[in-house]
Amino acid sequence: MRAFFHPDQHLHDPKQFMRVGRIADPTDLPSRTEALMAALTRVGIAPQVPEDYGTAPALAIHKPHYLDFLATAYERWVKLPNAGPEVLPNVSPYWNGxxxxxxxxxxxxxxxxxxxxxxxxxxxVPLGPQTWRSALSSTHTATAAADAVLAGERLAYALCRPSGHHCRTDRASGFCYLNNSAIAAQRLRSRFAKVAVLDVDAHHGDGTQEIFYRRADVLTVSVHADPQIYYPFYIGYADERGSGEGEGFNLNLPLSAGSGDEPFHAAVARGLEAVAAFGAEALVVALGYDSHREDPLSVLSVTTDGFAGVGRLIGAAGLPTVVVQEGGYQVSVIGDCLERFLTGLAG
Incomplete structure (x- = not known):
């Protein structure tokens, strides 16, 4: 297995995060990548630095005007009188999501x-002085992993940070600025006629769903905590099946609060059955550890060993696979979760 990580991904260092009406300490810290890098060392994998792909992979998914905003917003923001340390909205338009x-x-x-x-x-999604640089580097990491699979690798791991699965074509949210998993899936489409995205982060992959919702060539499957009680709340329900040409090619598998290893594995297995029925030729796994019972944002109760089971299920599918890092915020456990997952994935 090859793995990829760009050191510029460390640079994004958010200072604030609004949670239930209070400014809270941020959870998407650079220390997350340090823990995951240590886990890769333990399993004998040395990540490679991806090449600079510029903005082309991101533009295959995202709107140009949205990228322009990400690239320029901080410099314009700090010129405002009494501006805060990061770009954060204080007005929002009404728009049906x-x-x-x-x-x-x-x-x-x-x-x-x-x-x-x-x-x-x-x-x-605060925008700081290095957010754009880190987010763009994260897309390069995802692209390099996809290119490795396109070149014949069966498995590749993209240690992406910032994460991406909440990011839509033109909207950041939930710690996500550019959708790395979608970028990897689109890249794989250059060779594979049908690609599936299996999202096993605790939060629904709403950005990925929106991006591919009208398409029949990319199946999106998300195993996540029930949005009735958990972010992103407004989307991620079982009746969302796709639209137009994409009808029937989106599958949401919400889990009730407190769900542990057994229901988590059962949902992943069901998702993989859908991947097989779809006839996917390649797979993107959006991997998060925030379903872990110790995660500060979790409402699920998955154990560390539970991620080995997820890896085994995915590995048994036998598909060329790009694993893209998403969430997971308990730094003391995420490295062990990755190690168990990769061990299970490799069989």
């Missing part, structure tokens, strides 16, 4: 405060 609606036009106002409200979907 249903994935079967047409995409949004560019923001009508070019003021950075207006654009912050338009392109940042919540208060968990």
């Amino acid at each position: 249903s994935p079967d609606r047409d995409g949004r036009p560019p923001c009508r106002s070019s003021h950075v405060v207006a654009e912050a409200g338009y392109y940042l979907g919540d208060l968990a």
Whole structure:
């Protein structure tokens, strides 16, 4: 297995995070990648630095005006009188988030405060001085892993940070600025006629769902905590099946609060059955550890060993697979979770 990581991904260092009405300490810290790098060392994998792909892979998924905002917002923000240390919205437009609606036009106002409200979907995506650089580097990591599989590797791991699965074509949210899993899936489509994305993060992959919701060539499957009680709340329900040509090619498998290893594994197995029925030729796994019972954001109760079971199930599918890192915020356990997952994946 080959793995990829760019050191610039460490640079994103958020200072604030709004949670239930309070400014909380951020959970997406650079120390997350250090723990995951240590786990790779323990299993004998030395990550490679990806090449610089520029913005082309991101533009295959995201709107140009959205990338322009990410690239320029911080410099414009700090020029405002009394600006805070990071770009965060204080106004938001009303927009129906249903994935079967047409995409949004560019923001009508070019003021950075207006654009912050338009392109940042919540208060968990602060833009700091290095956020754009880190997020773009994260897309390079995902692209390099996809290219490794395109070149014949059966398994490749993209240690992405910031994460990506909540990011839509033109909206950041939930610690996610560019959708690495979607970028990897789109890259794989250059060779494979059918690609599946299996998201096993505790949070529904709403951005990935929106991106592929009208397409029949990419199946999206998400195993996650029930959105009735858990972020992202407004999307991720079992009746969301795709739209137009994509109808029937989205599968959501919500889990009730407190679900542990057994229901988690059963849902992953069901998702893999859908992947097989779809006839996927390659697989992207959006891997998060925030379903772990010790995660500070978790409402699920998956154990560390539970991730070995997930890895075994995915490995048994036998598909060329890109594993893209998503969430998981308890630094003391995420390295062990990755180690168990990779051991299970390799059989």
